[in-house]
Amino acid sequence: MLIRSFLICVVFITNAVAQTSVNKGDREGHDMTPPIAEDAIPPAPILSVAEALASMQVQKGFVLENVASEPLVQSPVAITFDGNGRIWVAEMITFMPDLDGNNEEVPEGNIVILDDTDGDGKIDKRTVFLSDVILPRSISLVKGGILYADINKLYFAEVLENDTLGIREVVDETYAQGGSVEHKPNAMMYSLDNWYYNAKSDKKYKTLPLTAEVPSNAEEVYRNQYWKMVRAVTDRRGQWGLSMDDYGRLFHNGNSSPAQGEFLLPGSLMKNPGFQRSVKANNIGSTRVYPARINPGVNRAYLPSTLVSEGENKGKLKNFTAASGNTVYRGEQFPKQFYGVSFTPEPAGNLITVRDIIEEKGKLSGREIYPKSEIVASTDERFRPVNLYTAPDGSLYIVDMYHGVIQHKEFLTTYLREQSEARELDKHNSSMGRIYRLRWADNALSKKPSLLHQGPSSWIAHIDASNGWFRDIARQLIVQNEQYGFTEELIKIATKSNDHRGRINALWALEGLQALTGDIILAALKDPHSKVVTAAIELSTRLPSREHSKIAKQLLNLAPKDYETALHIALVAGEIEHPDALLALKTVIETYEHEPWIREAAISGLTGKEKTFKGLINGHASSEFLAMLDSVGEVKVEKTNILNLSGNAQQSYNRGKQLFETSAACFGCHGKNGEGIDGMGPQLVNSEWVEKSPERLVKVLLHGLMGPITVSGKQYNLPMVMPGLARNLDDQQLADVATYIRNNWGNQSSVIEAGFVKQMRENTQSRQMPFTEKDFQ
Structure with a gap:
């Protein structure tokens, strides 16, 4: 039940032979004649870890190493690292134990803790924290314990001394309710703006102190002794897995779209109730893949468009069909040219791809770093990479479910059933699993972290670390443990750190602590790095209105500077309570109206001020933009007939x-x-x-x-x-x-x-x- 994006749910089409069949993926009248003769298909035996590593083709300069394997880890689908570098794993033990998916929904999934106790870089200790979860699909850290989701609900599990379970309570009954098992939310990724975001969902979540005010656009859904959880609506995105870049922009995938990136921060065009727009994601590179083995074992391999039909690559998968949890690499162990690139696993093709992310005016795009090849590709049909993560040691961690069958029964065809039976891919699918580390051979790995043992003083020291994982965990620990403060230290980092990523991270940490001031934002608006400036523009809306006058004046000065700055001013100008803010927006429209997103951004930020701004801009803007202003809240489309x-x-x-x-x-x-x-x-x-x-x-x-x-x-x-x-x-x-x-x-x-x-x-x-x-x- 692994979410269609990493299931071999090739093309999501469902075709079938004219014969009688009980397979739900079959479609009437379709010829499922195998495109590859049985004697031309290599076997798919279970490989030892050493044999599996030998089956991998890895690009020059990189080394692939095993971190954990069965019995220490079984059917892993998602992981997270705690502050001490231990790996918390969601194990989907009961997913498709056979080709009929019998007994899938029994409570036998695990949440386990994997630890390297001797510091040799390999896991040597397994602790089962929970063993009664129904198909666990996401796991995240939170103050006092963990958040995890099963097939229907989101839970909080308190972690007590010696990793024992305290309270366990439902946070959201509706988190993954409804729909087929391949269309359920997952990820719960803690983002730069201190919200948890999900794939396959339009909901976001945030923990707040028990006495904090609930944001106007959110509702409280749960509370415990540590915090209360609020939920709000965001853009619907992705399928399986979620990641972000250094600036809080989200990246995800569809099963045939390996990586998609959002140019704007989540929810940027949802601010105005009378003018709701979603931020359309951009594809990062093409959909082509280059497997190391032929791929007849995908659900729709009999369709002419699925496999290469002739030549030396005959029988190999053409395009992504099961894109899984991609990640933006933000570690420091790889060479610098790999920082900020997008990695995506393709379990149907037994490979991992990597693409540069290219930022252009108003959009993101990408290109393959290794044209017509992949960074990792295996000849082992059971290699099923389903999630990727930047690790504390600076490398890239690969979650390999090592499962013969990853197509769920709801979409399984007779063709794939026969393929699976022929190579016994339906056997031994509940006890295998691997976690690998991809590293650069010539660079050392960072030492295992000890942030929880060292205590709060170590958190602030990592706010501007070179490894994005450290920046993220440090910010989360500081924000979710607000009693420790650190306001003065964060202000110093926000203004004086040599790394612009650290300055941005410190600003968002201050936002999480509700400690931003006009002076802090004003200093950031004068920062030499454009990304710090745009972060400060967004954060200016978190200030009380009494602080707006000095900010509005600076926005007016910045408005003509460049497109990126103008776009972010457009997104917030209507929320700044001072006349200079609308004058800044007027300058933006006069200068950049016809550039991407400018009109939509302006109206999104203008809630309640559309008529005032129209009077200001009349004669200085296009008739199309004026008509858009008139349409806000006026055009009542009957959503249902x-x-x-x-x-x-x-x-x-x-x-x-x-x-x-x-x-x-x-x-x-x-x-x-x-x-x-x-x-x-x-x-x-x-x-x-x-x-x-x-x-x-x-x-x-x-x-x-x-x-x-x-x-x-x-x-x-x-x-x-x-x-x-x-x-x-x-x-x-x-x-x-x-x-x-x-x-x-x-x-x-x-x-x-x-x-x-x-x-x-x-x-x-x-x-x-x-x-x-x-x-x-």
């Missing part, structure tokens, strides 16, 4: 909503709000594919759709293929889904009847492949 439907149609709509969010799994690619997910699926809102031709829509629902396609003037050429649902849903269910998407999110179209779906099913029963756009031209 259900009240205009008949009684029977309303029932169909409600059934379709349930299917959309559960067994049909539509929201996994198109999002719950129908706006689409970059790298995964196009929008359903205002889409001609949804609203115009009922016949075309039903045909696509029955048999699927392959790109490229054009939706609302935008071309999508995704390697993923939309699944056909002919076998999984009956005529009434398909009619319900169609009725729901045609009458939600502002769509207002006719209902679809079951009889119409039946007719389309009969008319297309000989269809062998998903439709293409050309089929309807």
Whole structure:
């Protein structure tokens, strides 16, 4: 149950042979003839650690080493390091123990602590902290204990002396509720802004002192003796795994999109209730992969678009299909050119890729560092890297589930079942697991940390450390243990550290302690590094209004400086209570209006001041921008058309909503709000594919759709293929889904009847492949 992004859920399409089958991934009428002859496929035996290391192809200069293996670690899916460098591991022991997934949801998953007690760089001690978790999927540190999630809920587990369990309580009943097991939240990553963010979710969480005021945009969901937890809405993002760069920008993936980065901080365009926009993520490099072995054991390998069809690479996976927990490397052990690059594992292709992250005006992009090869690639079919982390020693840690089958039963095809049985990939899948370390051969590893043993004085010393892991853990310890203060020390680092990353980290630590002042922000606004300046602009909104006058004057001075500065001023100007702030925004619009994100940023930050600003900017801005200002809070789009439907149609709509969010799994690619997910699926809102031709829509629902396609003037050429649902849903269910998407999110179209779906099913029963756009031209 590993979240579709690291499952071998290739293309998320679901096709099937015309034969009778019990496999849920099969689709009616599809030919699943194996593309590779059985005698041409190499075996996939269980390898020892030494044999597994020998199977790895690693780029020159790097060394791959084993840190832990079975029985010390079993079926690991996520880890976190505590302040003493110990590894806390979520072990998904019961995931797909066989090809039918029998007894998956029994409470036998583990949370374990792995420790290197003799300092030789290898784990030698395993402590089972919890042994009764149902499919654990995320684990994070928090004051007093840990946060972890099972298949449905988020929990707090108190850690007492000698690593014994104290209280264990539910923090959020709804954390991972609903949907299929491949579409559930995960990560709970503590970010630069002191919130916990998740993949596959639009919720964020934050711990606050028990007496602290709850932010206006959040709600309290839990409290204990240490802190209270608040929850708020953020942008929906990602599938499995989450990471950030030094500036708090989030990076994630879709199963066919190895890395996606957000140019703006999370929630930047969600400030104005009358003008909600999501921050669309940018793809970091292409979707191509270059495996070391052939890959017939992926769920849709029989599709022509999945494997290379000829030449020396015949049978190898073409594109990402199971991208997992990528990370932005922020350690100091690799050469400097690797700092800040993106690493992504592909368990279906048994490899790890690496891409440069390129920052351009208003967007991020990327390129492969090793063209037509990967930084790590294995000939071992059981090598399943599912998560990556910058480690305290400065290296990159690789979580290898070492599991023969990573496709969940909900999407397993007869083809993959036969592939798995032929090489016994369904055997021994609950007792294996490895954690590796990728390091640069010529550089030493940092010593194991001891921040918890050394105490609070050591935390402040690491706020501006060169390793991003140390900066993150130091900030979290300081913020979540606010009783120790450190305000004066943090101010000194924020103004005098030689490392701009440390200055930014100290500023956000002060924000977490609610200790920012106008003088601190004013000093940061004059910093020589642009990233410190933009951080200070964002943080200026945390100041009380009595401090705004001096900040507004400086924003006015900075407004014409450059695009990046102007963009961040646009995001906050409306929140600064002084006339100079709107004058600064006026300068931004006059100078940069037509640059990326400027209009949206300005309106997002203008809540309640749109008319005032229009009077100020009239004659100095485009008619398009003035119209956008007029539209805030005025255009009332009927999000749902259900009240205009008949009684029977309303029932169909409600059934379709349930299917959309559960067994049909539509929201996994198109999002719950129908706006689409970059790298995964196009929008359903205002889409001609949804609203115009009922016949075309039903045909696509029955048999699927392959790109490229054009939706609302935008071309999508995704390697993923939309699944056909002919076998999984009956005529009434398909009619319900169609009725729901045609009458939600502002769509207002006719209902679809079951009889119409039946007719389309009969008319297309000989269809062998998903439709293409050309089929309807």
